[in-house]
Amino acid sequence: MVNGELENTKKQYEIADKLDQLNPLPAYSLGVVEESKGNFKAAISYYEQFVARAASFENGYFNLAVVYTNNMDFVNANENILKVIALNLNAGETQEMRKHIINYQKETRSI
Numbered sequence: 001m002v003n004g005e006l007e008n009t010k011k012q013y014e015i016a017d018k019l020d021q022l023n024p025l026p027a028y029s030l031g032v033v034e035e036s037k038g039n040f041k042a043a044i045s046y047y048e049q050f051v052a053r054a055a056s057f058e059n060g061y062f063n064l065a066v067v068y069t070n071n072m073d074f075v076n077a078n079e080n081i082l083k084v085i086a087l088n089l090n091a092g093e094t095q096e097m098r099k100h101i102i103n104y105q106k107e108t109r110s111i
Contacts, residue, residue, distance in 0.1 A: 009033060024053035028060060035067055043067050058087040065097060074105035 010033045017026035031046035044067055051060040061083040068077035081098045 006033060006037065022053065024050045024057065024060075027053065028063075031060075031063060031067075035063070040067050040071050044071075056087060058084045061087070062097070065101065069101050069104060072105075072108055074101055077101045 010030065013026045013029045013033065016023070017030065020026075027046045027049040031043045031050060034040075034046060035043035044064065047060050047064045047067065051057070051064070054060060061080040065077045065080040065084065068074070068080065078098065078101055081101060085095065085098070
């Protein structure tokens with residue numbers, strides 16, 4: 001997505017979020033936008049808002065785990081991936097993500 005389109009999309013989701021702050025989807029979408037721009041701090045904030053509004057929706061926790069991993073915050077990444085596993089009985093992919101987080105943490109500590 002081109003930067004102008006991304007900014008327009010972000011503005012639309014911000015408007016939607018202001019209109020209905022109980023709806024979790026604008027916060028999730030804003031998290032996706034910020035993550036795609038590499039603004040991990042902002043993405044985390046939006047994903048945290050999302051999971052506060054929709055605590056049983058595992059994708060928010062999964063995205064938090066990804067962003068925390070990209071930020072090399074493995075403690076929070078692991079906490080969030082464990083929440084995904086607790087919410088998802090078919091968590092094979094999630095178990096693999098957890099292994100990736102643990103391995104990546106080990107690799108980065110040896111650098």
